[in-house]
Amino acid sequence: MAAVTGALDLVRYFGRWGRRPAQHVLGNAGRFTYLLIDLARGLTEWRVYLPRMFTQATHIGYGSLFIVLLVAGFAGAVTSLQTGYQFTGALPLYYAGAVISESMILELGPVLTALILAGRIGARYAAELGTMRVTEQIDALESLGRSPITHLLLPRIIAGILVIPALTMFANATGILVGYLTAKGSLGLTYADFEYGARYFFRPLDLWYSLIKSYCFAGAVTLIPCYIGYNTQQGAEGVGRATTTAVVSASVTILLLDALTTKLLLGVK
Amino acid sequence: MIELQNISKRFLSNVVLDGVSLAVQDGETVALLGPSGVGKSVTLKMINGLLKPDSGDVIVDGLHVPKLKRHELALLRSRIGYVFQYGALFDSDTVAENIRLGITDEDQHRDVAYCAERVKECLRLVNLAPDVADKYPAELSGGMKKRVGIARAIAGKPKYLLYDEPTSGLDPVNADVIDGLIERLRDELAVTSVVVSHDVRGSFRVADRVALLWQAKIRAVGTAEEILASRDSAVQQFLERDLEMSLIQAEGNQERHGA
Numbered sequence: 001m002a003a004v005t006g007a008l009d010l011v012r013y014f015g016r017w018g019r020r021p022a023q024h025v026l027g028n029a030g031r032f033t034y035l036l037i038d039l040a041r042g043l044t045e046w047r048v049y050l051p052r053m054f055t056q057a058t059h060i061g062y063g064s065l066f067i068v069l070l071v072a073g074f075a076g077a078v079t080s081l082q083t084g085y086q087f088t089g090a091l092p093l094y095y096a097g098a099v100i101s102e103s104m105i106l107e108l109g110p111v112l113t114a115l116i117l118a119g120r121i122g123a124r125y126a127a128e129l130g131t132m133r134v135t136e137q138i139d140a141l142e143s144l145g146r147s148p149i150t151h152l153l154l155p156r157i158i159a160g161i162l163v164i165p166a167l168t169m170f171a172n173a174t175g176i177l178v179g180y181l182t183a184k185g186s187l188g189l190t191y192a193d194f195e196y197g198a199r200y201f202f203r204p205l206d207l208w209y210s211l212i213k214s215y216c217f218a219g220a221v222t223l224i225p226c227y228i229g230y231n232t233q234q235g236a237e238g239v240g241r242a243t244t245t246a247v248v249s250a251s252v253t254i255l256l257l258d259a260l261t262t263k264l265l266l267g268v269k
Numbered sequence: 270m271i272e273l274q275n276i277s278k279r280f281l282s283n284v285v286l287d288g289v290s291l292a293v294q295d296g297e298t299v300a301l302l303g304p305s306g307v308g309k310s311v312t313l314k315m316i317n318g319l320l321k322p323d324s325g326d327v328i329v330d331g332l333h334v335p336k337l338k339r340h341e342l343a344l345l346r347s348r349i350g351y352v353f354q355y356g357a358l359f360d361s362d363t364v365a366e367n368i369r370l371g372i373t374d375e376d377q378h379r380d381v382a383y384c385a386e387r388v389k390e391c392l393r394l395v396n397l398a399p400d401v402a403d404k405y406p407a408e409l410s411g412g413m414k415k416r417v418g419i420a421r422a423i424a425g426k427p428k429y430l431l432y433d434e435p436t437s438g439l440d441p442v443n444a445d446v447i448d449g450l451i452e453r454l455r456d457e458l459a460v461t462s463v464v465v466s467h468d469v470r471g472s473f474r475v476a477d478r479v480a481l482l483w484q485a486k487i488r489a490v491g492t493a494e495e496i497l498a499s500r501d502s503a504v505q506q507f508l509e510r511d512l513e514m515s516l517i518q519a520e521g522n523q524e525r526h527g528a
């Protein structure tokens with residue numbers, strides 16, 4: 001009897017221990033689903049979100065261009081140097097062209113851009129919306145009979161979904177260009193060899209894959225921070241926590257989506 | 270008319286409101302008094318549907334607020350002006366844009382000339398100069414922010430006005446200015462108002478009736494004279510505490526001026 005009671009206590013203890021995280025996850029999943037439904041409903045009110053969307057797009061697009069290109073340039077240069085270090089003497093030089101361009105298009109361009117923007121745009125969205133929540137600005141919008149979804153969230157999300165893939169394409173091009181210039185300087189690779197290698201292994205699907213991936217990442221970079229910022233609680237500390245959570249969650253989601261899209265789109269077994 | 274019928278609300282284990290009932294007649298101004306954390310702002314948020322009661326009903330203009338659908342609630346809110354405790358102005362918008370957001374009729378909101386005129390008129394009503402329109406909230410003092418918050422709340426010509434601690438955080442002079450403003454708006458616009466406050470003197474000045482919220486319940490409702498004459502221990506305790514606070518504040522002011 002004592003053993004049964006003990007076992008029941010143990011079950012109850014672990015049940016209680018596990019209930020909170022489960023409730024937390026289910027609660028967030030429910031709220032996130034409602035947010036998606038509200039966003040879909042709000043799409044018809046284009047007169048409200050379109051002008052604000054252009055302002056947001058300018059802010060995040062123009063404001064992020066420099067850092068995105070800088071990181072892509074360095075990624076291209078380092079890929080080029082490492083390719084030279086590993087391949088010289090073992091493989092024909094034109095392989096470097098293939099490695100640099102394919103690495104940038106398939107992985108480095110989309111992932112690095114998304115991770116940088118998760119920090120830059122994600123933190124900005126979460127902090128802005130979180131501050132608006134704790135200073136009652138979101139309540140004020142609602143009290144005026146206006147929807148925070150169409151006034152605040154949709155402009156930010158649509159702007160991100162339009163701008164991030166464009167930034168990714170710029171990052172791909174910059175990485176390849178800087179990679180070629182570095183290979184030319186350090187390996188003595190000619191443009192003809194570089195172009196030959198790049199074209200030899202290139203398939204149009206690669207570019208589509210890069211673009212599709214960047215759209216998926218754009219969803220993570222915008223939706224998650226907006227959701228977390230919008231649901232911020234407990235003052236300045238809450239805003240800080242929301243910002244950190246938003247960046248971490250968006251970054252982890254990007255890595256998960258990276259693995260998922262690779263598996264689904266490239267059919268890798 | 271605003272009617273609270275036996276409303277209750279709790280946050281986790283903390284019971285904030287327990288069977289609160291109150292009726293505010295058309296054109297009347299009622300002040301909801303009580304110490305901090307007693308559920309005054311929660312009550313106000315229930316009136317315009319920002320929060321839902323756990324039980325009971327809130328009826329505004331004959332509509333059952335907790336049961337309203339999203340678009341019905343938005344329509345009702347366009348008839349209710351809400352003045353937030355710290356203004357809740359949109360930081361990235363100018364004063365003019367903030368006030369323009371208060372124009373809830375969509376056709377009027379799109380009419381640029383009408384909006385410019387209405388912004389000017391609202392600024393005049395709250396005693397602010399027209400050049401304030403181009404400033405950002407960060408460039409305004411606390412008192413000015415509150416007045417812009419009031420201007421935004423009246424921009425849509427609401428039937429009801431809800432004030433959440435309109436004088437909190439202000440010095441006595443500015444608090445007096447805001448009280449005067451509430452009085453003037455009450456007389457000029459003939460709106461039905463609920464003023465949430467813990468300032469007894471100000472509440473007695475602006476309200477036709479005062480309700481004291483104490484330990485999650487309404488302990489007394491009546492005119493200023495009726496409240497002052499009340500024998501209820503909670504009412505007396507609250508008034509004594511307010512008197513003490515006023516004396517401490519007055520001494521502090523004297524010391525500051527003396528120094």
